[in-house]
Amino acid sequence: MKQYRIICESLKASSDYRELQNYRGRFIDFSTNDYLNLGGNPEILEAAYEAGRKYGCGSTGSRLLSGNKEIFEEFEEQIAHDKNTEAALIFNSGYQANMTVLSALCDERTLDYKKAMLFFDKLNHASLYKAADLCKCTLKRYPNNDQNALEDLLKKHKDEDCVKFIVSETVFGMDGNCANLAELIRLAREYNALLYLDEAHATGVFGHCGYGLSTDYDLSDITCVIMGTFSKALGVSGAYVACFSDVKDYLLQKCSGLVYSTAPSPLVVGAAQKSWELVGQMNEQRKKLLETSEHLRVSLAKHGFDTMNSCSHIIPIKTSSSSEAMKYKELLANQGILVSAVRRPTVPTPRLRLALTLEHTKNDRAITYFCNQLYSSSFSGRTGNGPVTG
Numbered sequence: 001m002k003q004y005r006i007i008c009e010s011l012k013a014s015s016d017y018r019e020l021q022n023y024r025g026r027f028i029d030f031s032t033n034d035y036l037n038l039g040g041n042p043e044i045l046e047a048a049y050e051a052g053r054k055y056g057c058g059s060t061g062s063r064l065l066s067g068n069k070e071i072f073e074e075f076e077e078q079i080a081h082d083k084n085t086e087a088a089l090i091f092n093s094g095y096q097a098n099m100t101v102l103s104a105l106c107d108e109r110t111l112d113y114k115k116a117m118l119f120f121d122k123l124n125h126a127s128l129y130k131a132a133d134l135c136k137c138t139l140k141r142y143p144n145n146d147q148n149a150l151e152d153l154l155k156k157h158k159d160e161d162c163v164k165f166i167v168s169e170t171v172f173g174m175d176g177n178c179a180n181l182a183e184l185i186r187l188a189r190e191y192n193a194l195l196y197l198d199e200a201h202a203t204g205v206f207g208h209c210g211y212g213l214s215t216d217y218d219l220s221d222i223t224c225v226i227m228g229t230f231s232k233a234l235g236v237s238g239a240y241v242a243c244f245s246d247v248k249d250y251l252l253q254k255c256s257g258l259v260y261s262t263a264p265s266p267l268v269v270g271a272a273q274k275s276w277e278l279v280g281q282m283n284e285q286r287k288k289l290l291e292t293s294e295h296l297r298v299s300l301a302k303h304g305f306d307t308m309n310s311c312s313h314i315i316p317i318k319t320s321s322s323s324e325a326m327k328y329k330e331l332l333a334n335q336g337i338l339v340s341a342v343r344r345p346t347v348p349t350p351r352l353r354l355a356l357t358l359e360h361t362k363n364d365r366a367i368t369y370f371c372n373q374l375y376s377s378s379f380s381g382r383t384g385n386g387p388v389t390g
């Protein structure tokens with residue numbers, strides 16, 4: 001088909017063409033989402049084998065048919081306990097969870113054929129946009145983290161008789177800033193909206209024992225559906241949704257990603273369960289990760305780099321164009337440093353994306369080496385007056 005080729009060629013022309021990456025060898029890695037470096041942890045691997053020996057590699061069917069396993073229910077109870085919710089459900093991936101849970105909750109047929117209204121942070125993940133597309137809801141987008149704009153929208157539509165959701169990531173995966181959760185909760189209460197939170201990048205790094213930012217708040221009086229993943233700081237794959245029991249019961253009836261998909265592999269669930277347990281014991285490491293991130297951010301700012309609104313272990317460095325992002329990604333790769341170049345349509349502003357991990361907290365030289373390479377380059381992403389020493 002000629003059309004497919006034409007699209008690829010036009011993306012190449014604007015430096016927005018994507019290719020599979022296969023860097024080999026040893027690198028200082030700022031591109032991984034394995035923030036706590038748990039991916040190769042021996043205890044987690046052992047837990048995966050043990051679950052595999054007990055339940056098999058595959059789960060053999062949907063949870064509603066042959067696929068339900070004791071270990072899934074145990075893990076869900078643990079998650080609900082740690083998230084302070086009545087119930088939890090696990091999924092094969094975060095993408096699948098967001099796309100099918102949010103769209104099921106907004107299904108017109110359930111809501112008496114009244115379209116749900118989603119008050120939606122513009123920087124939300126593609127899987128949340130896909131959910132909005134699928135359920136044909138009314139989408140009201142507000143600028144990233146702009147609670148005043150969100151409140152204006154809620155006020156404007158307060159008399160409309162439909163189900164309303166405020167939808168936001170809690171740590172934005174590409175910008176590295178945190179949602180103002182206290183405000184989102186206040187607005188949900190005041191305007192009688194439901195809250196859908198995506199804790200993909202907060203899980204393992206923020207909140208009580210690393211179980212996400214929502215654990216710092218009492219959410220018992222609002223309907224809150226909290227999604228998070230096992231694929232990032234937990235170093236495994238899969239996702240959870242923590243919610244009221246009524247919502248879980250409804251999802252078991254109507255969430256297509258759960259009803260019509262084979263349940264997760266017991267190997268993966270065994271690994272994720274062990275990783276979840278270990279994460280709960282890593283407060284010191286989390287503190288160090290966030291301190292190291294802050295040091296790097298301050299240093300980058302001093303040298304005139306724009307780290308946007310980052311306040312977490314995810315640090316973007318704004319570039320003037322997609323081609324500049326690609327150029328610096330290649331340049332750094334040639335020096336043994338992996339960073340991600342994130343471009344349109346994933347984000348409106350091209351950038352390098354650095355993700356800090358525990359590896360960087362143990363090895364100061366890696367950060368120093370990265371900074372030296374970047375500061376000695378002719379990177380035009382600097383917004384200040386060039387290098388400042390000290």
Ligand SMILES: Cc1ncc(COP(=O)(O)O)c(C=O)c1O
Pocket residue numbers: 093094095096098125127169173198200201229230231237238239
């Ligand atoms: C905010 C956010 N939500 C959901 C997902 C999807 O999660 P998964 O990779 O587990 O499918 C991602 C992954 O990039 C993400 O960044």
